[in-house]
Amino acid sequence: MLNAIDQTGTIRQAADALGVTQSALSHRLAEAERRLGGLLFEREGRRLKQTPSGRAMTQTAKQIIPALQRAEFDFQQMASNKTTVVRIGIAAYSCYHWLPAFLKMMSEKEPHIQLELVASATQNPLRNLQHGDVDVILAPGHLATPSIDSVPVFQDELVLITHPTHPLASKAFVDATDLESEDYLTYSKTAQPGFEYERFIRPSGVVPHLVTVVEVTDAVIELIASNFGVSILSRWAVQSAIKNNTVMAVSLGKEKLTLDWSALIRESEAHDAAARLVARRLAQWFKH
Incomplete structure (x- = not known):
């Protein structure tokens, strides 16, 4: 009304x-x-x-x-036994280059499941999952809580992203001290557990010359491609730009900095629930 x-x-x-x-x-x-x-x-x-x-x-x-x-x-849809809708979101980076191929595989292997992308799930992913606004979250780092199950999907790497002609682009790896004089771009206002600030920047005691928050990953990449700064991002999330030589990726430290991605689902989901099946399919798909 x-x-x-x-x-x-x-x-x-x-x-x-x-x-x-x-x-x-x-x-x-x-x-x-x-x-x-x-x-x-x-x-x-x-x-x-x-x-x-x-x-x-x-x-x-x-x-x-x-x-x-x-x-x-x-x-x-469910009452007529046609399809079960599963809403899927990404907890960080807003990267969707993998989605078309995964949707194609799902339509062939699990035609009874209809996947629906919830782009807004990137904001407050755990709350959206707990409230039922999304059913599966593809998440990097350690976001699991007692009410949420985590299914390991693949291992990634956090890397320094630079312009191809940047002095750091030619290094085999960088130390945190290399960032001291850099204009640093970040997509998040807050330090996330398991990411670069907690594991790489803070332990060194180094503070980049200038830190600018750019909340959209694509915008961060565009700025770096125009030589407006550097950032630390998921290699997988920005692989398209790396392959196109728009930007360069440099490992963090000699030992590298790994980043685990998981599929998060509600703990209350039944063993044979569609959301759990999608999480397992994600793990299988990324493995192959």
Whole structure:
């Protein structure tokens, strides 16, 4: 109702959109306002204008409706035994170069599972997983909690990403002290456990010359490709740019700095749940 009134502006048009009579919708609106204890809309001639509290309710309605529509669609698909929808997201880097090939494999091996990408899962991935907004998270590092199961998928490497002509690009490996005079780009505002700050930068006591937060990995790569700084990123996540020689990758330290990726799922998922099957397929697919 809130959404329809907001989109049409009048009770009559909203009633038509909802398939009810104008009188019925007027009563429904009055009952809602009675229960809430305040006005949702004020009249301006024939049109309705949201009150501030009504605007807040309508904004929430617009967030809820897509989730309800998605839930109804999932129910109908599962009820008819056609497909099971599994929402998949990535906890960091927002890299999707692997996704088309994986989707193709899944459609051949598991045609009863429909994968749906949830790009927004990159923000607060664990909370999104716990709340059911996403079912499987491909995550680097150590993000598991007591309520979440972790399925090892593959081992990666954290590397220094530079412009091809940067002085550090020709080195076999770099030490943290090499970053002291560099303009350093990072995609995250906070230090993540198991990543470069905790394992490479902080132990050295070195602070890069300038640290700039660029929250989109693709933007970090574009800036480095234009020689605007360096960054430490997952080799796998930026492999396309490395292969195209847009940027160069240099190992961190003589021993290198590994990064484990896992598929995270809710602990409550049954053994034969579709989400667990997708996690196992991810591990098999990356292995081969």
